[in-house]
Amino acid sequence: MSKIFKTEAEITTFGGKLLKLSHASKETKTNMDVNVYLPAQFFQSQAKKLPVLLYLSGLTCTPNNASEKAFWQPYSNEYGFAVVFPDTSPRGAGIEGEDDSWDFGTGAGFYVDAETEKWKENYRMYSYVLKELLPSLASDFEGLDFGNISITGHSMGGYGALSMFLQNPGKFKSVSAFSPISNPSNCPWGEKNFGNYLGPDKAKWAKYDPSELISKYNGPVPKEGILIHTGLADNFYKAKQLLPENLVAASKGTKFDGLVKLNLVEGYDHSYYFISSFTKDHAAHHAKALGLSGSKL
Numbered sequence: 008m009s010k011i012f013k014t015e016a017e018i019t020t021f022g023g024k025l026l027k028l029s030h031a032s033k034e035t036k037t038n039m040d041v042n043v044y045l046p047a048q049f050f051q052s053q054a055k056k057l058p059v060l061l062y063l064s065g066l067t068c069t070p071n072n073a074s075e076k077a078f079w080q081p082y083s084n085e086y087g088f089a090v091v092f093p094d095t096s097p098r099g100a101g102i103e104g105e106d107d108s109w110d111f112g113t114g115a116g117f118y119v120d121a122e123t124e125k126w127k128e129n130y131r132m133y134s135y136v137l138k139e140l141l142p143s144l145a146s147d148f149e150g151l152d153f154g155n156i157s158i159t160g161h162s163m164g165g166y167g168a169l170s171m172f173l174q175n176p177g178k179f180k181s182v183s184a185f186s187p188i189s190n191p192s193n194c195p196w197g198e199k200n201f202g203n204y205l206g207p208d209k210a211k212w213a214k215y216d217p218s219e220l221i222s223k224y225n226g227p228v229p230k231e232g233i234l235i236h237t238g239l240a241d242n243f244y245k246a247k248q249l250l251p252e253n254l255v256a257a258s259k260g261t262k263f264d265g266l267v268k269l270n271l272v273e274g275y276d277h278s279y280y281f282i283s284s285f286t287k288d289h290a291a292h293h294a295k296a297l298g299l300s301g302s303k304l
């Protein structure tokens with residue numbers, strides 16, 4: 008069974024199993040936790056390997072927040088895809104100040120490879136997720152097809168999903184996001200995190216910023232487009248931390264013109280009550296791109 012990952016817990020839920028795993032990371036030089044939801048199909052005799060959905064979480068989250076509150080499980084079972092929930096930063100790296108604020112450092116890796124002296128040894132969440140975690144899971148879980156993978160996430164993780172999708176043309180079959188930080192170079196969260204991890208040179212920020220990347224993207228465009236939901240009662244939206252309209256504006260005249268499907272939904276906030284209300288729509292969006300039957304789109 009598992010060779011790289013240690014199984015810390017195995018929980019039966021919605022007919023499949025949530026595995027809480029840990030491993031020693033070479034990228035972050037810390038021990039990292041990750042949760043994987045395996046649908047019921049994984050435990051039946053499989054004719055085909057199962058596709059994967061990568062879910063990137065937001066500020067303050069561990070792999071458990073979304074595992075417990077996003078409710079991917081029924082749709083994972085309905086369509087037959089696994090869900091991977093990585094952590095949001097290294098933990099216990101021993102860097103002075105890493106635990107001083109809730110929106111920077113621990114729980115806030117911002118899915119970049121840090122370049123500043125203080126953070127660059129450990130805060131490598133971009134390479135950790137794409138170059139270490141996914142290949143390691145592919146090695147340990149032969150029943151999963153990491154060549155047929157889609158990406159989504161919430162808030163900081165929504166930004167991470169858009170950024171990783173746009174930086175890696177063709178790697179992910181589809182992308183979606185819940186209340187993503189859509190133009191981090193121009194909001195307080197992005198300025199704080201990019202400034203500390205990448206330094207003051209904004210050209211380095213642009214390499215990760217979805218509203219910058221979208222105009223340079225020259226890969227395959229999923230015909231479903233980019234699906235986004237953001238709540239109009241979201242205090243972070245009102246505080247101009249999210250700026251989804253900037254991504255829509257930046258997509259004009261690009262391959263994604265008319266394909267950034269921004270749904271601004273009345274009454275919803277930033278919480279997992281909001282996310283879980285739209286998980287079904289995002290599951291259908293990804294299932295179709297992953298070629299799964301039962302797709303409702």
Ligand SMILES: N[C@@H](CCC(=O)N[C@@H](CSC=O)C(=O)NCC(=O)O)C(=O)O
Nearest residue numbers: 065066067068072161162163164278279
């Ligand atoms: N009071 C909250 C503030 C932080 C918060 O809302 N975090 C969001 C992500 S924000 C952008 O990335 C979150 O997902 N929180 C976890 C949850 O389970 O709701 C807090 O301290 O959590």
